[in-house]
Amino acid sequence: MRWPYDVYSIQRWRKYNRSEPPPHALKQQTVRRMGRRFGARVLIESGTFHGAMISAVRRDFGRIVSIELDHELAAEARRRFSRSDNVDILQGDSGVSFPGLLATIEEPCVFWLDGHYSGPGTAKGLTETPIVAELGAILEHGIKGHVVLIDDARCFDGTLGYPHLADIGRIVEGYRAQYCVSVHHDIIRLLPRKKFRYGPPTLVQGATWR
Numbered sequence: 001m002r003w004p005y006d007v008y009s010i011q012r013w014r015k016y017n018r019s020e021p022p023p024h025a026l027k028q029q030t031v032r033r034m035g036r037r038f039g040a041r042v043l044i045e046s047g048t049f050h051g052a053m054i055s056a057v058r059r060d061f062g063r064i065v066s067i068e069l070d071h072e073l074a075a076e077a078r079r080r081f082s083r084s085d086n087v088d089i090l091q092g093d094s095g096v097s098f099p100g101l102l103a104t105i106e107e108p109c110v111f112w113l114d115g116h117y118s119g120p121g122t123a124k125g126l127t128e129t130p131i132v133a134e135l136g137a138i139l140e141h142g143i144k145g146h147v148v149l150i151d152d153a154r155c156f157d158g159t160l161g162y163p164h165l166a167d168i169g170r171i172v173e174g175y176r177a178q179y180c181v182s183v184h185h186d187i188i189r190l191l192p193r194k195k196f197r198y199g200p201p202t203l204v205q206g207a208t209w210r
Contacts, residue, residue, distance in 0.1 A: 031043065074089055
């Protein structure tokens with residue numbers, strides 16, 4: 001962790017607030033660790049918002065591509081990261097943009113999928129969340145071994161256009177993708193199965209962040 005406050009917020013959450021979603025610093029730490037663990041140098045993000053994730057991990061990846069649906073937020077992010085040569089901000093619907101973007105990708109990446117509608121101040125596409133279209137594009141991609149991290153696991157209850165957690169496992173199986181699927185710290189994790197020595201793809205049931 002780079003800042004004392006980040007360490008403090010994570011420690012405080014672990015000690016007192018596990019009934020609440022974890023702080024964003026813990027999610028930033030997860031993205032950073034997954035990149036190191038799987039040797040991925042490219043991060044692809046959906047849902048730029050104010051660029052907190054990019055700011056936290058931009059020195060940990062050789063290239064970062066972030067897609068933001070809202071025009072103003074995308075313009076704000078372009079200004080903020082205009083001096084970061086390894087950061088590209090795209091404006092558009094990630095569910096629509098992913099196939100074209102992935103056509104330019106030639107190596108395994110870390111995906112941070114957080115492009116859902118979050119109320120006033122955020123944009124809404126055809127659905128509350130583009131996650132099904134995003135996953136389809138990733139799982140169809142010719143390059144294998146991507147690491148997929150989906151934020152806000154607690155929202156995946158089958159309502160408001162979100163698939164149920166169990167549906168994520170079915171989507172993965174439908175594409176015959178080689179992934180272990182789990183939920184930890186409010187993040188749905190699709191990790192390449194070849195990195196594991198035992199067991200078929202599994203899904204930890206329940207939208208838990210503990």
